Amino acid sequence: MTPVGDPSGRRKRLGGSVGERAMLLALAAAAIISILVTVGIVVVLVGEGATFFTEVPLKEFFTGTEWFPVEGKYGVLPLLNASIVIALIAAVVAVPLGLGSAIYLSEYAPERLRRVVKPVLEVLAGMPTIVLGFFALDAVTPALQTVIPGLGLYNALAAGIVVGLLITPLISSLSEDSMRAVPNAMREGAFGLGATRRVVSLKVVVPAALSGIVASIVLALSRAIGETMAVTLAAGTVPNLSWNPLEGMQTITAYIVQVSKGEASRGSLQYESIFAVGLLLFVVTLAINIIAVRIVRKYRTVYQ
Amino acid sequence: MTTNVEPDTTADDAPIEIQLSAGAATPTHAVAAGQGAAAGPAQPELGPPIFQLRDLGVWYGKNEAVRGVSMDIPKNAITAIIGPSGCGKSTTLRCLNRMNDLVPGARVNGEILFGGEDLLSSDVDPVDLRGRIGMVFQKPSPFPKSIKDNIEFGMKVNGIKPTAERVEQALVDAALWDEVKDRLKDEAFSLSGGQQQRLCIARAIAVEPEVILMDEPCSALDPIATLAIEDLMKNIAERFTLVVVTHNMQQAARISDQVAFMTVEGKAEGERCGVLAEVGTAREIFSAPKDPRTEAYITGRVG
Amino acid sequence: MTTLEAPGTPPPPPAAATRPLARKRSRPSEQLFKWLVMGLTAITIAMLIWLISSVVIKGAGSLSWAFLADKPSSNPDKAGFNSALRGSVVLMIITIFFAWPIGVAAALYLEKFATQSAEASERKVRERLGSGVSGVHAGWLRVRLSWLRVRPRVVHLVDVNISNLAAVPSIIYGLLGLAIFVGILGISKSLLAGGLTLAVLILPIIIIAAREALRAVPISIEQGAMALGATRWQAVRSQVFPAALPGILTGTILAMSRAIGETAPLIVVGGIVFGTAVPSLNPLDAGNEALFAMPLQIYFWTDQPQASFQAIAAAGIIVLLATLLVMNLVAIILRNRYSKRW
Numbered sequence A: 001m002t003p004v005g006d007p008s009g010r011r012k013r014l015g016g017s018v019g020e021r022a023m024l025l026a027l028a029a030a031a032i033i034s035i036l037v038t039v040g041i042v043v044v045l046v047g048e049g050a051t052f053f054t055e056v057p058l059k060e061f062f063t064g065t066e067w068f069p070v071e072g073k074y075g076v077l078p079l080l081n082a083s084i085v086i087a088l089i090a091a092v093v094a095v096p097l098g099l100g101s102a103i104y105l106s107e108y109a110p111e112r113l114r115r116v117v118k119p120v121l122e123v124l125a126g127m128p129t130i131v132l133g134f135f136a137l138d139a140v141t142p143a144l145q146t147v148i149p150g151l152g153l154y155n156a157l158a159a160g161i162v163v164g165l166l167i168t169p170l171i172s173s174l175s176e177d178s179m180r181a182v183p184n185a186m187r188e189g190a191f192g193l194g195a196t197r198r199v200v201s202l203k204v205v206v207p208a209a210l211s212g213i214v215a216s217i218v219l220a221l222s223r224a225i226g227e228t229m230a231v232t233l234a235a236g237t238v239p240n241l242s243w244n245p246l247e248g249m250q251t252i253t254a255y256i257v258q259v260s261k262g263e264a265s266r267g268s269l270q271y272e273s274i275f276a277v278g279l280l281l282f283v284v285t286l287a288i289n290i291i292a293v294r295i296v297r298k299y300r301t302v303y304q
Numbered sequence B: 001m002t003t004n005v006e007p008d009t010t011a012d013d014a015p016i017e018i019q020l021s022a023g024a025a026t027p028t029h030a031v032a033a034g035q036g037a038a039a040g041p042a043q044p045e046l047g048p049p050i051f052q053l054r055d056l057g058v059w060y061g062k063n064e065a066v067r068g069v070s071m072d073i074p075k076n077a078i079t080a081i082i083g084p085s086g087c088g089k090s091t092t093l094r095c096l097n098r099m100n101d102l103v104p105g106a107r108v109n110g111e112i113l114f115g116g117e118d119l120l121s122s123d124v125d126p127v128d129l130r131g132r133i134g135m136v137f138q139k140p141s142p143f144p145k146s147i148k149d150n151i152e153f154g155m156k157v158n159g160i161k162p163t164a165e166r167v168e169q170a171l172v173d174a175a176l177w178d179e180v181k182d183r184l185k186d187e188a189f190s191l192s193g194g195q196q197q198r199l200c201i202a203r204a205i206a207v208e209p210e211v212i213l214m215d216e217p218c219s220a221l222d223p224i225a226t227l228a229i230e231d232l233m234k235n236i237a238e239r240f241t242l243v244v245v246t247h248n249m250q251q252a253a254r255i256s257d258q259v260a261f262m263t264v265e266g267k268a269e270g271e272r273c274g275v276l277a278e279v280g281t282a283r284e285i286f287s288a289p290k291d292p293r294t295e296a297y298i299t300g301r302v303g
Numbered sequence C: 001m002t003t004l005e006a007p008g009t010p011p012p013p014p015a016a017a018t019r020p021l022a023r024k025r026s027r028p029s030e031q032l033f034k035w036l037v038m039g040l041t042a043i044t045i046a047m048l049i050w051l052i053s054s055v056v057i058k059g060a061g062s063l064s065w066a067f068l069a070d071k072p073s074s075n076p077d078k079a080g081f082n083s084a085l086r087g088s089v090v091l092m093i094i095t096i097f098f099a100w101p102i103g104v105a106a107a108l109y110l111e112k113f114a115t116q117s118a119e120a121s122e123r124k125v126r127e128r129l130g131s132g133v134s135g136v137h138a139g140w141l142r143v144r145l146s147w148l149r150v151r152p153r154v155v156h157l158v159d160v161n162i163s164n165l166a167a168v169p170s171i172i173y174g175l176l177g178l179a180i181f182v183g184i185l186g187i188s189k190s191l192l193a194g195g196l197t198l199a200v201l202i203l204p205i206i207i208i209a210a211r212e213a214l215r216a217v218p219i220s221i222e223q224g225a226m227a228l229g230a231t232r233w234q235a236v237r238s239q240v241f242p243a244a245l246p247g248i249l250t251g252t253i254l255a256m257s258r259a260i261g262e263t264a265p266l267i268v269v270g271g272i273v274f275g276t277a278v279p280s281l282n283p284l285d286a287g288n289e290a291l292f293a294m295p296l297q298i299y300f301w302t303d304q305p306q307a308s309f310q311a312i313a314a315a316g317i318i319v320l321l322a323t324l325l326v327m328n329l330v331a332i333i334l335r336n337r338y339s340k341r342w
């Protein structure tokens, strides 16, 4: 490689370095803000949460079976339970729909159809959750009531179904990506042995993409647990420690919304309680995400 | 040399050596071929054909990849398909067990008689066919399962009971048993590239097919692994018909009984199409090629 | 051409295969499985169609220019979407104003300047140029700003941090906004507080999208500029950034379409207060304007027991979905129009 341009010209162009230094500093500062956001979240949740836990012992918080702030009863189990029940219903809906779509799109659908269907599915993922909440109240629950007589307006089932719809494209999209990342040579190897498409899909492609698939499901669960508007509207605002999906129940997120809607004054125990349950929500979703990342990392090593 | 078709030879594939190695090829087959050539017409010593290709042509969408291939492939022998890259060797090979059915937009015309029956016929079951005509690919493609499960996979889909003896036999045939007998439960990915390819061959053998198609099975491997696989091909050729695509002419000369040379016709983009230039015994092709293009290719002068 | 057999020799009879070729047979489990996965895909799409059609059927009757122009009212027949629309416009302006520069700057730093390897490649190009002047300059940069160069491991940690942030439930951002913007900074529960909260919410999304767009620009473009004597910064500013801009904008629009539909963080920051104000469209007034937004208004209406409020909630959803549709179309057009195949 030969030098291009004369040195003096280059010196001139490099002359703007004071400005460059300032820009670099500014860019670095912007990157630091992203870390500050995380720090801010942790400090806020832990800080306000700590005040809460000086008044409500941790033991009571984690083992109490009643959440009734007006009477000072802060047992988080009903809220946590509701979040989990609805996330599980969502998973029951979304895992078959998402995996089925992923297998269909990756292994069966002609390329042209795939290019149409995939964005359509992603529309669901971008659907504002308030819309899904409206859909649950306005369409899903009434439809369920025709099948299940006596089903109340607020129930975990409808909430779980719409949250399931919301996370289906997450599962289908990520699973399909990891299935398509399976080298074609592996499929051909199986076809060349006389395997049918079903066997290739289920016995070769799915196992080869398993870590990616599992990670997608785990991530979807985390999304379901953090989901707010659909569950607030559809499952109601009455804390209820129950595994019955036909009953109404209040999730962690719905409780935060309920308190925020009113005027809980700053510094009151109720105000602090939303940070305490927020901290719990943050820790749970973070833990789930870390698990998902671990799984994905394991999957990356497979093809190296 | 101004060429529009590059020969697929590596630097050490000196053309002259090829002729030498063809002359000094494997004792069994080469001697037989020599005697046959001395005694009369070249064909008879190759035995009756199991495949008869009649005017085979393949289109990928609007591109014609292969045109007018007609040849016989003898049973229980090794047929090598050689030629410059892009001349349609893989395409032709993949027709023999209907793998091209899986390529969207691929169309195959002509006839391929297998035991006298046209296997391209639309009412032939391609899944069943592939159980009888196995395939090994260029890149070793073990499944992400244990070594044992890799072998058993094909047996299960073909309804063969996967006994320990059968697994062992397949690995012995593929000359892999001694290296893996203590680690059958290990991931197949833990094997070396050459071992993985032998595992893929073992996987194909375990299905007990009549034919094994191999598409450049050694091109991703080092010379020692290549020799191991060549040896095993010669060993199993008595039981299976082998059709092997290779870009390595020395390899073709070392292992094959019959050689088909394919080349590209048509210069302009869009009319380039693979054709069969010549087919004959290994000895004929390497020592007395009839087609000038074959001669140009094996002596390294192309164009 | 093709030497098949020597002329005159009769063709040899074919060898027999072990058995005749099997005819095609139906494999019920194959068919069943294919129908199963196809059916599951169809069900998902059908649910989407059901969702959209039920909203449209319910809300279409309430859609009118008056609906878009009227302010909120306790009478469902008079209630309009105007305040919500204005609120969302102002929210988006504030959100983008804060999130875009910070997000893109962070992406530029992380992608192009943060690691030692970036510096090393700069040095390599300079060494190849054999220019003493540049060498001195690069040395100066190294000494004075060397702390800005961090190890790849640190960048990786920031990466992990950002992708974790992107997965934090949006309601948590509401709590952050409530405590910081409303609590500590003392901004009232206003459009400004809501916009800032949404800006923090989409910051990780913009960073991720911008980094992907920057990464899609081949390194050769940058090295080509540096080989001509440009500094890394000049190369990035004049070559890489313009090339990545369409991708960055596409990502930005998609991030905005996430922000415009967010409800929960706004409720946490601003509460749900019934009001009939009409917020000003001037973002500088946002600190004094009550928090209005399309999703908030929809939530408020949906939460009302009267059926006629459900109809206007549906009408509001139609407007929101139409906005999202337009934003996504713009993003797609931008991507298709300007995306270069490198």
Ligand SMILES: Nc1ncnc2c1ncn2[C@@H]1O[C@H](COP(=O)(O)OP(=O)(O)O)[C@@H](O)[C@H]1O
Residues within 6 Å of the ligand: B060, B063, B065, B083, B084, B085, B086, B087, B088, B089, B090, B091, B092, B103, B274
């Ligand atoms: N799946 C495919 N789709 C479209 N064209 C293909 C496909 N496979 C091969 N071709 C084309 O067919 C021709 C022959 O290819 P191939 O059979 O792979 O040649 P070879 O194996 O001799 O190198 C080439 O021009 C190639 O581009």
Ligand SMILES: [Mg+2]
Residues within 6 Å of the ligand: B089, B090, B091, B215
């Ligand atoms: Mg090939």
